Amino acid sequence: MVREEIIRLENVSFSYGQKEFLKDINLSIYKDDFLGIIGPNGGGKTTLLKLVLGLLKPKKGKIRVFGKTPKEGRESIGYFSQFKDIDFDFPITAFEIVLLSRVGKKLFKRYTRQDKEAAEKALKDLGIWHLRDNKLSELSGGEKQRVFIARALANEPEVLLLDEPMSNLDMHIQEEFYGILRQLNKKISIVLVDHDLEMLSKHAKEIVCVNKCNTHTIRYHDIDELKMREICNV
Template sequence: MSADTRTPGTDASHGADRPAVCLQNVSFAYNGHPVLRNVNLDIPPGAFSCVIGPNGGGKSTLLKLILGLLTPAEGEVRVCGEPPANVRGRIGYTPQFAQYDPQFPVSVMDVALMGLAERHWGGRYTPEEKDAARRALDEMGIGELRRRPFSDLSGGQRQRVLIARALVSNPEILLLDEPAASVDLAAAKRLMHTLQDVAKRMTIIMVSHDPAFIFDMVSRVICVNQHAHIHPTSELTTARLRELYGEDVRLIRHDLSDQETDHAHA
């Protein structure tokens, strides 16, 4: 299904007509097991989208195809109108929590600067590069932690550092793989509020295992279970979610301004 379901007023405009991300008839299989089948997606510039779906449904694979880490068996992936490998500098990425050694001896600033490592030769970063890292950390609300060892931070703070690392190169598209997976609900909500500000100036595609409390913030939801469908958030119903997850799922919308809300989705 291909649809530009842009909701006016919620997306930041980049003034470009071509989609930020476009998948055409994309299929992908791991060792012969199909993960994605014939996926068609058009994500306009400035959209804040959430990718949801059951485990093993292909959410992370979709992100990796957009990043160019995986190549589709069939079909074509275009990011900013080009193959992903050509535009890596314009994509920011925050992987799932458990992909690095939390005891690795680096400071918060060191981690943020890694977002510029590909541009840099030699031992020291330039003052401009350090300024960019400071700005990214400030934007994520952790500027004052920049000298601290990364291993000292809480799960939520680390996640913010990793998002700052993705933002430091000032990307046009930000991909987040379950950014709230390892933090508590209150921290997750604060993180989403910060991301809402970031979304004003770039396209964001975020995988989430618990979509309930972000529905009020994103303009569209991409439901992925081998196939992918885009829905405007307002059109997402309990029936659609049941169909997607294949079990009894209820849609409960949370008020993000409220500190103590229930959250249960399955």
């Protein structure tokens, strides 16, 4: 069976200033993938996602997202970022956050009934519809993460890019999250960045190691965890 390629990176290099950060990365992501991306801290995992989203420009190489440039193709991506720049004191409810994924490029956006239904469905998929009117600051860590995953889902994407959605979560909540993601994976492709190899190898279909100058794609069934640790250097 030939798999349909949805995202493709060809010889992509990226540097912050003089410092080379990613070098000659080649990576293909396919439809229905549940791809785990792993690598040491500061190894370029987040940078890789931002390149795919067109938030950063590669120094050289080519990136195609659904056969288009990242800026055109990202319409079909649902993105969950690390919370670093989010102000948790911001006066906004869970429902409003999820609706933001529907604003898009329209300056004078009014929410339609479809927008509200999509947001409702995303909140229900994540099991947090009852929290819709809660203010962001009233939510627990795990609930916040669910809200932001719901936001990534609500624009009805074909692929989810999740940047460390499991960080700071208890083990049993992580298991529950992976369960939800596997359910979603029946319809959409998922790319998940994490640093916990054990959990990733349990749930992802494939794993890619990213460490600055090299990427390895491994089918996790083919290889034991120790060997993988060695290759991935984590």
